[in-house]
Amino acid sequence: MTGQRILGSVVIVTVALWAMACRANAAEHPAEQPAEHPKAAKQEVKKAEPVTKEELAKAIEQYVKKDARLKGGYFLVYDKVAKKALVLTLDKVHKKRLATLGDQKYFACADFRTPEGKVYDLDIFMKGPSKDQLKVKKITVHKEDGKARYTWYEEGGVWKMKPAGEGVEHPKKHEHPKKEKTHSTEHPQ
Numbered sequence: 001m002t003g004q005r006i007l008g009s010v011v012i013v014t015v016a017l018w019a020m021a022c023r024a025n026a027a028e029h030p031a032e033q034p035a036e037h038p039k040a041a042k043q044e045v046k047k048a049e050p051v052t053k054e055e056l057a058k059a060i061e062q063y064v065k066k067d068a069r070l071k072g073g074y075f076l077v078y079d080k081v082a083k084k085a086l087v088l089t090l091d092k093v094h095k096k097r098l099a100t101l102g103d104q105k106y107f108a109c110a111d112f113r114t115p116e117g118k119v120y121d122l123d124i125f126m127k128g129p130s131k132d133q134l135k136v137k138k139i140t141v142h143k144e145d146g147k148a149r150y151t152w153y154e155e156g157g158v159w160k161m162k163p164a165g166e167g168v169e170h171p172k173k174h175e176h177p178k179k180e181k182t183h184s185t186e187h188p189q
Contacts, residue, residue, distance in 0.1 A: 053098040055131035056106050060124055063136055064090045075112065077122065079141050081149060086120060088112035101159070104129050109142065119145055
């Protein structure tokens with residue numbers, strides 16, 4: 001029984017000495033101890049620069065390339081009208097049909113082809129504070145083999161979509177939205 005008491009006492013003394021050594025070390029090096037409630041690091045606030053047409057075109061090309069790589073080399077888009085997935089490859093991004101819609105929203109038109117040769121004009125909407133943070137928010141099928149499914153019109157400085165053939169048509173040269181005059185939230189999203 002005495003041997004067990006001695007062993008128990010040695011263990012208690014060892015633990016006590018270890019605890020005191022840790023406390024002494026902590027007092028000696030307080031800067032190495034984490035704060036109870038760490039503070040957020042100060043970050044430099046940069047004003048976001050508008051995305052250029054070239055940067056938007058490149059972002060769309062990179063998005064399509066990355067997405068296609070994950071899907072067997074094809075860009076897949078669901079066509080709500082035809083109720084099927086379209087299997088596409090990118091032909092070109094129309095660099096003259098790129099627009100800033102305000103509120104970090106951007107628009108681009110791009111042509112895609114099916115393996116059978118059918119051409120689809122897709123309207124791609126992106127949002128982000130900078131070229132490196134652009135995210136695709138919406139993709140719509142604007143045209144199928146040149147036939148428009150919807151058109152664009154401007155109302156009170158805001159570009160809106162409407163089904164093709166409804167109401168007054170706007171001139172062909174304004175087929176896609178241009179930079180808006182106001183920062184309304186009514187644009188296509």
